[in-house]
Amino acid sequence: MADGKKKIYIVEDDEFLRSLNAKKLEGEGYEVVVAVDGPSAITGIPEAAPDLVFLDLLLPGGKDGFDVLTSIKADEKTKNIPVIVFSNLGQTEDIEKARKLGAIDFLVKANFTLDDVVLKIKDILK
Amino acid sequence: MLPALSFAFITEPGFMIVFVIFFVLAYCLGYYWQSRHSRVSLLIEEANFKTDQIAKLEKVNKTLEDTNRQLYAKELELTMANTHLASLEQAKSKFISVTTHQLRTPLAAVKWTLDMAAKGDLGVVDEEQKKFLNKGLESINRVISIVNDLLKVDSINTDKDDYQFKALDILKLLEDVFFEFNNQAISKKISLIIEKPDKGVPLVEVDDDKIRMVLENLIDNAIKYTPDGGKVTVRLSDSKLNSAVPALEISVIDSGIGISPEDSGKIFHKFFRAANAIKKEPDGSGLGLFIAHDIIEKHGGVVWFESHPGDGTTFFFTLPLHQKKV
Numbered sequence: 001m002a003d004g005k006k007k008i009y010i011v012e013d014d015e016f017l018r019s020l021n022a023k024k025l026e027g028e029g030y031e032v033v034v035a036v037d038g039p040s041a042i043t044g045i046p047e048a049a050p051d052l053v054f055l056d057l058l059l060p061g062g063k064d065g066f067d068v069l070t071s072i073k074a075d076e077k078t079k080n081i082p083v084i085v086f087s088n089l090g091q092t093e094d095i096e097k098a099r100k101l102g103a104i105d106f107l108v109k110a111n112f113t114l115d116d117v118v119l120k121i122k123d124i125l126k
Numbered sequence: 127m128l129p130a131l132s133f134a135f136i137t138e139p140g141f142m143i144v145f146v147i148f149f150v151l152a153y154c155l156g157y158y159w160q161s162r163h164s165r166v167s168l169l170i171e172e173a174n175f176k177t178d179q180i181a182k183l184e185k186v187n188k189t190l191e192d193t194n195r196q197l198y199a200k201e202l203e204l205t206m207a208n209t210h211l212a213s214l215e216q217a218k219s220k221f222i223s224v225t226t227h228q229l230r231t232p233l234a235a236v237k238w239t240l241d242m243a244a245k246g247d248l249g250v251v252d253e254e255q256k257k258f259l260n261k262g263l264e265s266i267n268r269v270i271s272i273v274n275d276l277l278k279v280d281s282i283n284t285d286k287d288d289y290q291f292k293a294l295d296i297l298k299l300l301e302d303v304f305f306e307f308n309n310q311a312i313s314k315k316i317s318l319i320i321e322k323p324d325k326g327v328p329l330v331e332v333d334d335d336k337i338r339m340v341l342e343n344l345i346d347n348a349i350k351y352t353p354d355g356g357k358v359t360v361r362l363s364d365s366k367l368n369s370a371v372p373a374l375e376i377s378v379i380d381s382g383i384g385i386s387p388e389d390s391g392k393i394f395h396k397f398f399r400a401a402n403a404i405k406k407e408p409d410g411s412g413l414g415l416f417i418a419h420d421i422i423e424k425h426g427g428v429v430w431f432e433s434h435p436g437d438g439t440t441f442f443f444t445l446p447l448h449q450k451k452v
Contacts, residue, residue, distance in 0.1 A: 014231060014235070017231070020242065088226075114241060116308075
């Protein structure tokens, strides 16, 4: 944030998707920090203090996306960071649960291109 | 001696009287005997009749008992079959949700890769390469939409009890859905327009996920079946707000291929796809309108359309403002 760049935190366990996402966002001028599982995200997000979080739901490490979301929203320092849940589950219950836990949006990865994702980010961060 | 005796017999008044009394008595006795006999035989006849009746009833009873036993056995069979079906349904549901997730992850990866490559994010590409990459992207998007349809079909096997009605700002939902289709519309140079009354529309009590599906389906169809450069308008109308059952009327208007009169009756049938639709879009499940129709009905609304082949189609549906509390 010191150099004016917005920081995006990506929590995604699939290596390829993660690298594509990071590549796109860095290309758009964002600073990108990543976590590959639940526990790392829970400790990493308060540390990194990002401007926005992309959160996958199915994560290894014993804590899933919902756990990470709950933890972020419970922490004074991080509860106001917008969180977009980015997943390939799309069941109504999941979307509802994510909204209730404080996610600002829910995107099914397969239904959006990375350009759409960038548009969303620009929209939320403006 | 004898003749003298008989004469004397007849002429003796005493004997005459006895004789008459005897005669009368004999007659009465005979009559009485006769009637008793016939009464008895009547009784016997009645008894026989009743015995026959009882025998017939017992026969009918036995038949009923047999039928009952068979029905009971059938009921047991059906209950078992039903339980089996329910558990199959559950297993199928789980299979579909797990599989769709497994499929979606690599599909997303391919989609993003092709998209980025086509846009030059992975290195400079010439027009020819761009064309091929976009074709690949189209194919992948088709597979993704079939996977999405599978999920949707699975989710419509829900009872009305699973619907959760909440007051919704339909305009906001519509804008969300338009955002989803923005890219598709842009790539076909189709304008997406929302028309609404100046004073806006009230909140409407709906299951927002299900109504989202309806809007997605109608708008997806409108875009799919409209040639490049066309127009898709969604109009919110307050014309039915003052009717007996206040409702919002929503119409999705396109400038596309239209629906022929022969196909009109089958448009909402499961798996039906009109010939001109298949020609324009070879892939499609034929489930979208079936699902949309089901959802709108469960909201107590009505869905219909007006169309002329080659002249565009307008799909209308109504949503009652309020749902009855069960």
